[in-house]
Amino acid sequence: MKKLERMLNLVAALLATERPLSRQDLRGKLPHGSYSDNDESFRRTFERDKDELRSMGLPLSVENVPGTDPPLDGYRIRPGDYEADLPALTPAELAALHLASNLVRLDDVPRSDPFWQLGGVAQSDSPQVGAVADVPADDVIRLLMSATAERRIVRFTYNTNSRVVEPHRLVFTRGRWYLAGHDQGPNEARQFRVDRIGGPVDCSEGDAFVRPEDPVDVSIEPAWRYGEDGTLIARLLVHERHIPWVSDFLGPTGVVEHLADGSAIFEEPVSNRAAFRSFVLTFLDGAEVLGPEELRSDIINWLEPLR
Incomplete structure (x- = not known):
């Protein structure tokens, strides 16, 4: 533990x-x-x-x-x-x-920052306790933290599109920061990877919002399930040596067919093709996209210049 x-x-x-x-x-x-x-x-x-x-x-x-x-x-x-x-x-x-603020250290956040004061700080003559986790943080993270806590709307560019977002959750998981909230443009819940935010983040004092009773939470589901490429249901052939890991990662309900040679076919929703392509290529010859043809062709076309 x-x-x-x-x-x-x-x-x-x-x-x-x-x-x-x-x-x-x-x-x-x-x-x-x-x-x-x-x-x-x-x-x-x-x-x-x-x-x-x-x-x-x-x-x-x-x-x-x-x-x-x-x-x-x-x-x-x-x-x-x-x-x-x-x-x-x-x-x-x-x-x-109090405990978390002492054991988890945010990069570049001084001990005088209000975040630390919430949990209390040790007296000046107390020995320093080593952190057990270092969490990256910069000006954007600190601004998003403030906006989330103070319920202020944020504006930024994401995938070349301008966003106006009511921030509900800011979470550090799997080595990255994620922001979840209500995107006013399409009027729907969205999740954003903070390191992919382009340019400055604007957070005006007067742009407040009312947080809903059921706020949008950050999902740690695979990245390819969230995107703007249009959702396709991929059919993925997986070699038997990879089936236990893939089944555990995607969930056992993803298996739709077991083949005689020990391999299996999974079905998986894909809304971010680049993320799904990266996932498939980690298996080298141990996985193959069978369909739909649009998704299969996308991966083949990406690989062609590498031959």
């Missing part, structure tokens, strides 16, 4: 308990695999986690576990210790933000 996930689970357990929990009690409340099965390894890791929580400024309380003789150290985070910090967030939400 990754460190960030373990630490989030640990903070959740410390917040949820109404009485102090011993080290072993906490071990039992976290998902299996959070800590090593070896007692000494568990003890060392737990002590490091505990020290890091303190160094981040989380109010970890140490008390005697009731009914233990000799007394055992127990741990918890009292929700009341957070209530005055940021009333707009629940104590659990604030603790999670």
Whole structure:
């Protein structure tokens, strides 16, 4: 289990308990695999986690576990210790933000930035905690963060087209930033890869919008399912050695036919031909587009100059 996930689970357990929990009690409340099965390894890791929580400024309380003789150290985070910090967030939400803001570092964002202040910062004499993830960020990301939080319309160029977007979600996943929201031009939900935004992003103070109850979320489905090329249903022949991976990636319902030689035919919606072409070519001779002819010809024509 990754460190960030373990630490989030640990903070959740410390917040949820109404009485102090011993080290072993906490071990039992976290998902299996959070800590090593070896007692000494568990003890060392737990002590490091505990020290890091303190160094981040989380109010970890140490008390005697009731009914233990000799007394055992127990741990918890009292929700009341957070209530005055940021009333707009629940104590659990604030603790999670606090932890994430210490373990995930946005490139080029100084510690004085309001993003970090939301989660609280360690005192100046506290030891620095190393981040477990570096997330790229630049002026465009910071502007989109502000626009999303403040519900302000953004304008930018994407695929040479001018866009006017009500930003609902800004998410970093699979190594890239994605923006999801309502595109006012076609009047529909859209998703944009931020690194493909061309030129500056405009975000005017007066252009506010009302966020819907069901905002557009970022989908992590394959990129070729989102685009403006017009949707085609591709028939993809996959060699048997690749079937387990493709089936897991696209979903088992994509298989429409199993052939006698062990290969299989998948059907997959394609709205971004370039993205789908890149996917198919990763299999070299292990996959072939059977149809429709328009999509098959598109890949053949792209490959011809490379012969």
